Amino acid sequence: MEQTMTTHYKTAAVLFGGIGGESAGLLQSQVEYGGKLYKFKLLCSIDSDPVACRNHDLITGEKTAVVMDLFRRWQYEAWHEQQPPSHWREMTPWDIWLAFGQQVPFFLFTSPPCKGLSGLLPQNKANSDKYQALNFLTVSGLELALQACDEYGGNVPAIIQLENVPRISTRGKKLLKQIKKLLQKYGYAVSIRADHNLGEIGGLGQNRVRFLIMARHEAQIPNVIYYPERKPLRTIGDIIGPLPFPGDMTAGGPLHRMPKLARKSWEKLMAIPAGGDWRDLNTFEFEKYRLQHEPRSGAWAVEDWNLTSRTVTGGAGVGRSNGVAAISDPRMNLGEGTHSNIYRLVRWEEESPCATGATGSNNGALSVADPRLSERDSRHPAAYRVAKDDEPAPCVTGTRFGSGAIAISDSRVNDRAGRYTNQFKMQSWLEPAKTVTGDTDIQSGAQLISDPRCRTILQPDCYGVQEWDMASKTIRGASRIMQSASSIADPRMKCAPRADTMGVQAWDVPAKTVTGTADIHSGAAAVADPRIPEPDERCVMIIIAEDGTWHRPLTTFEMAMLQSFPQFLPDGRPFQLEGCSDAKAREYIGNAVPKDAAEQMGNVVLLAGAEAEAEVSFELSWNPVWVVPFVEPMTVLVH
Template identity: 55%
Template sequence: MLIEKTLAVIFTGIGGYSYGALKAQVEYGGNVYRYKLTAAIDCDPIACHNHDLITGESKSIVMDLFSRKQYIRFHGQEPPEDWHEITPWDIWVALGYRVPNVFFLSPPCKGLSGLLSKKFADSEKYQALNELSVRGMELVLLACYLYGGDVPEIVHFENVPRITSRGKTLLTKMKKLLKHYCYAVDMNPSHNLGQIGGLGQNRVRFLIMARQESKIPNFIYQPAKKPMKTIGDIIGPLPVPGDTVAGGWMHRMMNLQWKTWVRLALIREGGDWRDLNALDWWNYGITYIPRGAGAYGVQAWDEPSNTVIGNARINGSNGCAAVADPRTGFKDNTHVSLYRVSKFTKSAPTITGAIGPTNGCINISDPRLSQRSSRHPSVYQIVRYDECAPTVTGTRFGSGALAIADPRIPERPGRYTDKYRVQDWKKAGNTITGVTDVQSGAQLIGDPRLTCECRSGSYGVQAWDEPAKTVFASYDVHAGTAAVADPRIPEDTERGVWIIISEDGTWHRPLTTYEGAILQSFPTHLPDGRPFQLEKCSDAKAREYIGNAYPPAAATATSEVMLLALAKADAKVEFELSHKTIWVAPDSTEEVSDVTHLSHFAQHRR
């Protein structure tokens, strides 16, 4: 029999948690347990639209949960005339006049994140934003208590780890609130969603899990940790970046400045902007640039300069006009994700809402430069001599036939030393023997008397500002003048998509927005069959939505352990022995603090 447990979500965003929870399913006692989403509340109408697009269910509700005072502190002005402060009754109506079994909230974390400086985090604006954590939880619990006479069996809260320092007072208030409603509370400051969901990224989060001991006397156990995937495991099967037909509009490449592409190419795999400080940049010049005096001279930072003269200029022949300034502009406290290049074979850092490499967007060293979807994986495969061979087929080399790294050439005892020997044209020859085959010792010579000459025009390079020569049928650089001296080298600030092969042989490039979504474990396609994409927003906003989302795979894992706890509670299981780690154990050592908010909303009870 199918049994549905109800779920309510506030601060739902684009629906990462909702989508993952709706995928959860548990079988226990002959019954199948799933979630039914009753409400998904957010103040952003575009986020709500995309929530319904991704989940396939029209459950989102646009609601601004700010109090009037919080609204003024955050926006710096009075709210518009059609705005009203949400009350517990409004929440009760949104919940469909029923108490949900599970209540999840992931409030805005911008004011609590390390990506925001402490100066801005301490401002009135972001303090008001932070207070939504307490207000959102309080509104839902009070609505359920006042109008439903009950509270949810489980409350699940998620935010960034730095809430333990920047939001310490908020955590104290939330714990008191949950204790007031008789919840057993567990606070975990280092809950890795990447390990729980088997993601391709590390995503450490602060988590509160609370259960009603009277309704769920059994324990909730922590989800099993899964092996994490690498970036390559996740995005390797995806369409080639830039293929917006197969990957949707969010799979387009960023138009970055030329100098940004160069910087990314020069950063080692797994490194970040700090590698640029140790770069031996003088080995990467196209032409020699003299240091010190002379045209285009560059003065050393740590040495006395040449004489400063009145007509000194960069291309002048003397004087002091340029200096090698080591002050890159990056401060000591610059975030380490700037220009970070992640390894294709390792898990990604946390996906955030950053929109470019210059402010923390993830880049990868992509080795798939010559990938072709129709190419057989055995093409040009070199098999090790000491390993089992793949299946032997009837193909030729270049189409999948085996090649082997054979180490046995110098090991044959008694081999004659003249075999395959190529003699120098300018030196005396070896002894002439009667051997006729080169593999048996017949003599070879490096003969320089090649008489072959290319036809006129072969490898010819035409001037950019002159008419071209005749275009003929075998138009090729090997057969005629088919090349041009193209002066269009990008300026430092010119934007585009350029492939620069780094020293490790890969393309260091930004992740596309589509790839970021897949690393967050969103599906590759929407319920309507289109590639995963968000609507009614810019690429930058889409990255923000995706970075703020709860990974669906992690949501599925946590939702299933909660479903199992609810199923055992239905079966009246009060005691069991298990090797699993208990998530929410009863805590009788702390006193329950009085919460004085009830009278404030009593007037709204109907």
């Protein structure tokens, strides 16, 4: 009998959801427990930024984003430093209740703005009224959601999670006290820690330490919430290695554009060793280095007929370009007047055609199909193979020689009893000769000698090449290049090319006529380009550093992949964000909760809900516990 697993959905809502990192992760979460499959159903993701909400729906593939400003009036005035427009109004618990679809979510996740709590912001700015108003969203947003659920739903979320930067534990101490008091008021057991590494939770290619609050409503979830399994961190190369090459916006989308930096910034990146930072510039000995152009490979390359060609470039030519210019073409392309006996193969049993003075099969020399080594389909591929004595032997089979048995080029000389000791005897030039016998073969005893009179030591100036602008060396009687410096580096062209060959045109004059065969070897096809980047000019440069690598900034697309966003959107396009600049896209991506980490944290939330539904309040497990049941301390009387 086939058993089908029923799917049970737990509802979830997200405050300050941004572009949907948390939402995308929750939608991927699933847990099997007690014959049931548990998943999340996303009620809404609330954010004040309409562009972020638009991209949230683009990434998740669901229309669940709700544009809603959770500022109170005093917060709006302090942050924007002006009065709100006439159409603006404060959100009420009823507005939140409508956004929740008039139901209490099982899981509430909130990730309030962290800009004022981050260590990247100077302390004096963080203490200003502007950023204090922004920071208060951590309290006001959560309070508004709890009021909505309690007043209109008669209950509160079973589990609440808050994510922020670790610095909130110091800069937001007062806020955390208010949050803890608020949660305990509604009956939550609370875990507050600032050492959660989302990189280990999600198995990411980055270290991402974050502050997390996990709150479990004790009446609804009497059991524990387990901590997600920690995974080994991956490397940057593991993540971005399989991605398209940076700058390939066709395969990687518009966010995969290489950032343009000032030339001096590229040079600084080149000087900083891998794993280092700006402080290493103080020890860089710039006097010992210089930038040098290195042409790309590909010149003189011959394409394989059966493989995909390299890129065709406008200046393609054999030996002068890295573009495709030559191919190993198997086609003969013989004309109508070609003689019929070219590449002619005569049968063994036929009479021979007329023998001519042709010396090659390509111009008429005879070839014959010799049957004396009959080829057949079943012939072993190793037939008549001779193996070297210093390489591994082929597979030993039971076949005979000619059918695949092994042959070897044995370098050993057979040393049998009775062999004379003077066979292959090499005598020294400085010693008396052995007895002269009548043997004429070195194998039988004919004498050999190591004659030193064949001198192979090169003398000075052998194969010498003299410089054009230097005085010549002494002329000697030697007439060959291997005996004297009788060669010269002659800069003169020994031909009379047409005018403008290798011509370089000036930048500030009209160009000469462009022809269909324009090339530096046949015309003025070069220009004296003065556009060498200035130190502050922004450009894309590939500078190979001393360690042989290209020190470059990550593209925005690669940043998104490190945050575990999907490489492709639900509509099939490469990951991209719409309606924002590249800088704003980086901000959205950097503020997001990594999708894979959100998925793993969502799994333990679902498991806790499944166990509570099954009324499992205690079990033995090796898994670490995140939020334990609250136990009243026992009063002990000490005598």
